[in-house]
Amino acid sequence: MDVELLSRIQFGLTAGFHFIYPPLTIGLGVLIAIIEFMYLKTNDEIYRKMADFWAKLFAINFVVGVATGIVMEFEFGTNWSNYARFVGDIFGSPLAAEGIFAFFLESTFLGLYLVGKNRLSRFMRFFSFLMVAFGSTLSALWILIANSWQQTPAGYKVEGGRAVLTNFWEAVFNPTMPSMYLHTVDASFITGAMFMAGVSAYFLIKGKNLELAKRSLKLAVVFGVIVSILQLFPFGDESARVVAQTQPEKLASFEGLFKTQSKAPLLVFGIPDPSQNKMLVEIGIPGALSFLADHNFNAVVKGIDSFPKNDLPPMTLTFYSFHLMVALGTLFILTFLVGVYLLYKKKIYTTKPFLAALWAFIPLPYIANELGWITTEVGRQPWAVYGLLRTKDAFSPLPVGDVWFSLIGFTLVYAVLFGVFLYLIIHTVKSFKMD
Amino acid sequence: MDLNIIWFLLVGILIIGYAILDGFDLGVGSVYLFAKFQERDIARNSIAPVWDGNEVWLVTGGGALFAAFPMVYATAFSGFYLALILLLFALIFRAVSLELRNHFESESTKTLFDWVFSISSIVAIVLFGVAVGNVLSGLNLDKSGNYIGTFFDLLNPYSILVGVLAFFMLSYQGTVWLFLKTEGEFQQKAKNWAKIYWSGYLILFAICTLLAYVLHKNLFHNYLAHPLMFAIPLLALIFMLASIIRIQRNQALCAIIASSLSIAMVILTAYLSLFPNLIIAKNPAYSLNIYNAASSQLTLETMLIIALIGMPLVLIYTIYSYRIFHGKTKIEEGY
Numbered sequence: 001m002d003v004e005l006l007s008r009i010q011f012g013l014t015a016g017f018h019f020i021y022p023p024l025t026i027g028l029g030v031l032i033a034i035i036e037f038m039y040l041k042t043n044d045e046i047y048r049k050m051a052d053f054w055a056k057l058f059a060i061n062f063v064v065g066v067a068t069g070i071v072m073e074f075e076f077g078t079n080w081s082n083y084a085r086f087v088g089d090i091f092g093s094p095l096a097a098e099g100i101f102a103f104f105l106e107s108t109f110l111g112l113y114l115v116g117k118n119r120l121s122r123f124m125r126f127f128s129f130l131m132v133a134f135g136s137t138l139s140a141l142w143i144l145i146a147n148s149w150q151q152t153p154a155g156y157k158v159e160g161g162r163a164v165l166t167n168f169w170e171a172v173f174n175p176t177m178p179s180m181y182l183h184t185v186d187a188s189f190i191t192g193a194m195f196m197a198g199v200s201a202y203f204l205i206k207g208k209n210l211e212l213a214k215r216s217l218k219l220a221v222v223f224g225v226i227v228s229i230l231q232l233f234p235f236g237d238e239s240a241r242v243v244a245q246t247q248p249e250k251l252a253s254f255e256g257l258f259k260t261q262s263k264a265p266l267l268v269f270g271i272p273d274p275s276q277n278k279m280l281v282e283i284g285i286p287g288a289l290s291f292l293a294d295h296n297f298n299a300v301v302k303g304i305d306s307f308p309k310n311d312l313p314p315m316t317l318t319f320y321s322f323h324l325m326v327a328l329g330t331l332f333i334l335t336f337l338v339g340v341y342l343l344y345k346k347k348i349y350t351t352k353p354f355l356a357a358l359w360a361f362i363p364l365p366y367i368a369n370e371l372g373w374i375t376t377e378v379g380r381q382p383w384a385v386y387g388l389l390r391t392k393d394a395f396s397p398l399p400v401g402d403v404w405f406s407l408i409g410f411t412l413v414y415a416v417l418f419g420v421f422l423y424l425i426i427h428t429v430k431s432f433k434m435d
Numbered sequence: 436m437d438l439n440i441i442w443f444l445l446v447g448i449l450i451i452g453y454a455i456l457d458g459f460d461l462g463v464g465s466v467y468l469f470a471k472f473q474e475r476d477i478a479r480n481s482i483a484p485v486w487d488g489n490e491v492w493l494v495t496g497g498g499a500l501f502a503a504f505p506m507v508y509a510t511a512f513s514g515f516y517l518a519l520i521l522l523l524f525a526l527i528f529r530a531v532s533l534e535l536r537n538h539f540e541s542e543s544t545k546t547l548f549d550w551v552f553s554i555s556s557i558v559a560i561v562l563f564g565v566a567v568g569n570v571l572s573g574l575n576l577d578k579s580g581n582y583i584g585t586f587f588d589l590l591n592p593y594s595i596l597v598g599v600l601a602f603f604m605l606s607y608q609g610t611v612w613l614f615l616k617t618e619g620e621f622q623q624k625a626k627n628w629a630k631i632y633w634s635g636y637l638i639l640f641a642i643c644t645l646l647a648y649v650l651h652k653n654l655f656h657n658y659l660a661h662p663l664m665f666a667i668p669l670l671a672l673i674f675m676l677a678s679i680i681r682i683q684r685n686q687a688l689c690a691i692i693a694s695s696l697s698i699a700m701v702i703l704t705a706y707l708s709l710f711p712n713l714i715i716a717k718n719p720a721y722s723l724n725i726y727n728a729a730s731s732q733l734t735l736e737t738m739l740i741i742a743l744i745g746m747p748l749v750l751i752y753t754i755y756s757y758r759i760f761h762g763k764t765k766i767e768e769g770y
Contacts, residue, residue: 097741098498104488105749
């Protein structure tokens with residue numbers, strides 16, 4: 001394997017692994033802030049115990065996110081130095097701003113909250129966690145400003161072989177940024193909601209920590225139904241339309257559209273065969289893709305045949321990732337709708353099969369997150385910066401042995417880390433007894 | 436003063452802020468294994484609420500370097516590849532072992548985490564120092580700014596000496612922090628350790644400075660042109676002395692202020708010797724300076740606005756947090 005491929009594998013591994021953690025930080029963070037608000041308002045001790053328990057899990061998740069996040073900050077320089085030289089004028093600022101505005105905020109207030117709780121008033125408890133939640137959603141904003149600029153560069157000119165900033169706000173509000181941010185943060189909310197619902201369901205099944213579990217489950221289900229529906233419309237819908245308008249070859253790949261056509265179908269199921277340029281099996285809704293792309297059933301949508309072959313992303317991976325993500329998103333809506341129905345019927349705390357499903361579903365939003373990330377990033381290939389810099393021109397000319405060393409190292413270190421993380425989360429949940 | 440010089444100074448401030456703040460918690464990690472098992476709880480609790488915020492100085496420094504001097508970021512980070520990968524592993528292990536240790540019950544697991552925490556802290560400190568040593572010695576770069584030496588070239592004697600200086604400097608900072616946050620027998624221990632690390636700090640600073648004069652005379656160019664600048668290394672020595680005297684008199688707060696200022700002066704001594712370069716290439720034509728390695732004026736200006744809005748806020752709540760946790764650390768106060 002050559003250095004480019006090894007660096008790509010390493011970046012995929014480290015970014016994909018890191019991306020396990022921040023969504024829960026964001027989603028669970030907002031939920032804990034809500035619980036702290038309830039504690040502030042009602043002075044009911046049960047809310048304090050709830051917050052303490054969820055914060056324990058939050059802290060374990062947070063530290064792994066921090067530890068793996070530093071890697072990302074360094075890797076643009078270590079493995080992608082030519083990329084860093086090309087985009088530094090634009091890409092570095094949001095990373096620095098993320099540190100200044102977001103990371104300081106969340107880490108300082110989390111330290112204050114976790115260690116200093118007993119020195120803080122109820123208001124300061126709430127305020128500290130509010131700052132943690134605010135900081136983490138703000139950090140998502142800055143990193144997605146950077147990422148979305150790679151998808152749809154704006155506010156720049158190319159000068160002397162570098163992208164040079166010409167308008168900061170145009171670069172920040174590039175066409176992909178708003179929809180990508182809302183879509184990703186909402187995915188994080190779903191992750192948090194499913195996590196809280198699943199763990200609460202586990203307690204209800206085991207018949208322990210009932211008061212905590214009931215209130216948490218109720219909060220998670222109500223929150224979950226809102227955010228999962230919002231994810232379908234408007235956030236997911238808007239994300240797809242922006243891709244259709246700005247990165248049509250990405251859309252053609254993940255939708256499996258080989259031929260340019262009007263009344264293009266939206267595939268519910270399909271098996272693409274890129275070698276023959278056709279779908280082996282497909283079940284689609286006629287015209288729906290045209291509608292999605294342009295809010296017009298007759299709109300022409302560009303297919304794979306409209307683009308030069310060497311500008312196309314790998315199809316199979318993007319196609320399956322996207323469709324599986326959509327299927328999971330639909331499942332989340334159904335799950336939370338059933339939850340709200342059972343809540344309304346006052347049967348939710350005793351319907352064992354539903355509780356068991358919630359517990360089993362905890363990993364699913366994580367999988368959906370990773371699939372969405374794969375769709376976006378693999379769909380951007382063969383570009384590092386869409387239309388401007390190809391991935392093959394972006395990597396550092398390193399000795400191949402060095403990258404082998406680091407790749408194997410990360411694989412081993414992250415395997416250990418993941419094991420420790422899972423053990424601690426499961427152990428903390430199973431051994432928890434509310435006093 | 437132009438924007439490029441301002442950003443040269445701001446990056447310097449971020450490096451100094453990082454060295455002082457993460458310096459004490461890395462330093463606590465470095466001397467950690469000398470503490471008795473029960474004392475380790477206090478040592479960890481003393482840094483628990485603040486270490487993560489301290490490490491953000493590194494993340495922000497990396498981001499600021501990327502934004503303001505992308506050529507330096509690209510060259511240094513890819514050039515120090517294996518060293519940085521090892522540093523990342525050390526920082527990962529350190530964060531996780533520090534935060535998750537007490538989630539485990541068995542004493543042997545805790546001891547294992549203790550060892551991981553301490554060794555990874557030491558590895559991180561020494562690697563930082565070695566990297567600085569290499570920046571001072573100059574790097575073998577090609578025309579496009581890529582490092583063409585090997586990993587083992589980075590392990591040259593001078594750079595290793597700077598790594599040892601970093602070890603003594605930050606370990607000393609860690610012992611002064613412990614001296615501030617502990618009491619009784621443990622505090623007495625911290626005092627004794629402080630004296631040992633202080634001697635190493637002083638001696639290594641002297642050796643590295645003198646050796647630089649022999650090996651890398653170019654570093655003295657700015658100083659010889661502006662002799663008043665020699666006040667900076669002199670102040671470093673004065674603050675070192677002040678700090679150990681304050682420890683002797685049991686004035687812990689003054690001691691840590693003085694040792695922090697000494698770190699600032701030591702780093703400033705080295706950093707200003709580079710000016711206007713950030714990376715000195717063996718072939719001077721390929722050196723990266725604050726002009727040929729910088730971002731556009733618009734980016735530097737935008738970043739300055741971001742820093743001017745953001746950093747005062749950071750300082751306000753960081754000070755608030757330290758005030759909440761002021762005083763001696765108690766054994767039961769941790770995660």
